[in-house]
Amino acid sequence: MREVAIVAFAQTRHTGHDTGLSEPELILPVIEEVKARTGLSRFGFTCSGSCDYLAGAPFSFVSALDAIGAWPPISESHVEMDGAWALYEAWVRLQHGDVDTALVYGFGKSSQGDLRAIMTLQLDPYYLAPLGLDQLSYAALQAAALGAGRDELDAIARRSRADGRRNPYALDLPDDLPGGSPVEPLKESDVAPLTDGAAAVVLAAGDRARELCANPAWIAGIAHRIEPHYLGLRDLARSPSTADAARAAGVGKGPVEVAELHAQFTHEEPILRRALDLPDSTVINPSGGPLAANPVMATGLIRIGEAARRIHDGAARRTVGHATSGPCLQHNLVTVLEA
Amino acid sequence: MSDPLTAEHVLEFPGGYTRSTGPVIGRFLTELRAGRIVGTRTAGGRVLVPPLEYDPATGDPVTGEYVEVGPAGTVTACAWVAEPRPEHPLDRPFAWALIQLDGADTALVHAVDAGNPKAVRPGTRVWPVWRGERRGHITDLSCFAPEVTRIVSPVRVPYTLRAGGALGVFLEGIRRGVFIGGRCASCGKVYVPYRLSCPQCGVAIGERVELPDTGTVTTFAINNLPDPRAPEVPFVSAYVLLDGADVPLIALVGGIPAHEVRQGMRVRAEWVPESERTASMANIRWFAPTGELDVEL
């Protein structure tokens, strides 16, 4: 495979409410930031991730193109998925060898609708969606299947909030955990906060990456796998697709100093940690993770970006970024980044 | 009745007849009460449903073997009842049908609740609809119904949308009766509605400009499909290039018969009275001709 690295990463200062900015306006500053950081204004390929049902309108990605200066016309594609999969598509595109740089971005405004209910629309439309099974409820089913201890989950919530308060891009969530239990066994503190935001990443291949970045975060491995959909067909306490993707990406080939995991509920962290076979020495979600800021459709891309940032700033030499999609960790993407 | 030579007469055995079923019909009804449909097999191998004690072709006794059939079956013939009678199994229009249940060689007569006569015909697959409380009676099957081929899935997703950012600026102008655009410092083009970045250059737009409410129709469609937001059919949706702007707005054109609208026609926004204005495009009723000479495009 051709050497490809993350050479720049930017994210919005995420908000827990709607600031009134449109999606293109949300994207604009992060695009400007990665352009400034790399000195690039044109890219060999561009790919984005977003979701119409967050925007409440079809073709939500169309106007986003107006924010990135797509003129003369650009080679561009879009996934109706988290931006992490846009990054995967861009990585694949760079393997062709004819282009050397790619711009990737993801964005979402969860504030505009009821995310719990919107996520119901992602379920099997015959057996699950008509039940009105909402995101919190199916996550709670998974938490129950796992049977994680309350102390462990509270510790994850506290750690994520504390790390998030130190992260200028994440939300400021108090150390005192809210006590409400909307769907047992989950508590409010187990659930990622409602967030609006966007993120952008620049990929570059080979020497181009070395020119653009002092410490490129090289993609040593990247893979994703999906599982059957229906919840009753799966062992919800495990994530075999994460384990398969981790094997394919080569997570176990060396020590992992930092892992940024797309865990939108506290109980997902131990499931993912086990699937990735991470030792206690691996620092999990030093950014605060999704429990400190969860701009849906950008959250997975931000995990990869945060994992890259540790390498960019010299803090780590080998990190893992993880992204997920679908109910109860149905679809998982794993990236291994190396200095 | 006025005719003294006419009288009502009801023949009804009080409480209903009590009938013994014999082993075969009894078995059938007992199975029905348990939610199953069975037939009997003849010596020749045919499965009779509903079961008889004899082979109707030969008169020979049937074998003692019971065979569970269905529950689904195929309509072999049907008749549509547009006006059901009180004694009919259904109180809404339905079909009587001969139904050959899966595994049976004969057809069962029963009602099919199909909704409309087009939904049931020979070949239609039907399934039993069971009565809530069964008692060992043919009406334990309250009727048959076509296969479920469609469900209705209401999807209603509410959102709260805020017009902040550039759109907020633009709509604030519209509240005042002014079109606010923005000039890109890089390419010099004027965009309306006002926007924060230039689609061509990708850079932030700082400078706001106020544009007049006159412009030129560059092109348009005459819509013959009704739309709740349009005053009438046909209506004209047009690209209107405001004077001083470099991108057209899409807007309704009115005050002129649809087929007299022209490319190059000069138009002016027709605003609703000041007292009715809000921060909304509804302030502009439509664009109407100014009467100036057409512009060469």
Place this chain on the structure above:
Amino acid sequence: MAERCAVIGVGQTHYTTKRRDVSIAGLVREAALRALEDAGLTFQDIDAVVIGKAPDLFEGVMMPEAYLADALGAAGKPMMRVHTAGSVGGSTALVGAGLIQSGVHERVLVVAFEKQSESNATWALSTHLPFSSSLVVGAGGYFAPHIREYMRRSGAPGHIGVLVAVKDRLNALKNPYAHLRIPGIDRAMVESTPMLWEPIRYLETCPSSDGACAIVLSSERAATGTPAWVHGAAMRSEPIFRAGRDTVSPQAGKDCAADVYRQAGVTDPRRRLDVAEVYVPFSWYEPMWLENLGFAAEGEGWKVTESGATALDGDIPWNPSGGVLSSNPIGASGLIRFAEAALQVRGAAGDHQVDGARLALGHAYGGGAQFFAMWIVGREKP
């Protein structure tokens, strides 16, 4: 391009207004299983699945790749969902081809679908957001002004759109999968139908269809059967609100064509290509795209159409399958173009086969004519 890529299997459903007899999974499986059968393969032989469709609002199922993963044999494999508006079917093929060309996978299943009858296309395409007052009703309402502008600029006579509407429907009569198969279709019939969005008549528009299309893509090593080789693949997008944007002949379309021609070594597309499957949802888009894609000089596209050159027996047949004008499950329409191009060079197009087709263009566009996806496939290896 690093690795060669070939289409080794094509599967389509019959396209129709309402496929009442299948679930969404059943619909996509029908196309997928036919494509696998055509390639002589099973789901077990597939490394990854790429699925594309237009807005999720059509079926009210958000990100349906989640629900469809196991229906398409993707359990334990990578699966991607592409959405680039109307061009999505083409983009989906290109994302799938990219997985082969990059050397990441050997065999990829690409599926695109739409089950428009679950709701209503015009509703799904024209959800009216607050603060917007634009009275654009459906795709026809959006594209009619651009067609009017083309007619003004080129001076094309009014019957050109009618000719295309007839030609594509005559072709559809030769395609068993086509949705609109209108016996006796002729100019008088098209002209007698009402104007919906002037200048677009009812029979000058595409239908609203249910349907799915699938292709199996393979590396050179893993190819089976009769491959159609990918000679060029390109996407281009441009911003919709750019000042001075040419909406009649968008630059992104020209650039995309130039890129795909360069890769395939095509300098004169009308002479070098044997057949083209081009996304023409409104009949007037044939002359418009003839110019945009370099098959005719600017302002001359309508003359090429009028000459009969694009008919099945013309020198450069366009849309022998009947095209989007005859079948339009939106999310799949682009992939159908790409798949039909492959069928032509594989000699597998049946009654609508163009004799001796060796090099074919597949084309799709979407959004406000701002997203383009194209490929060129050939009988010989590139």
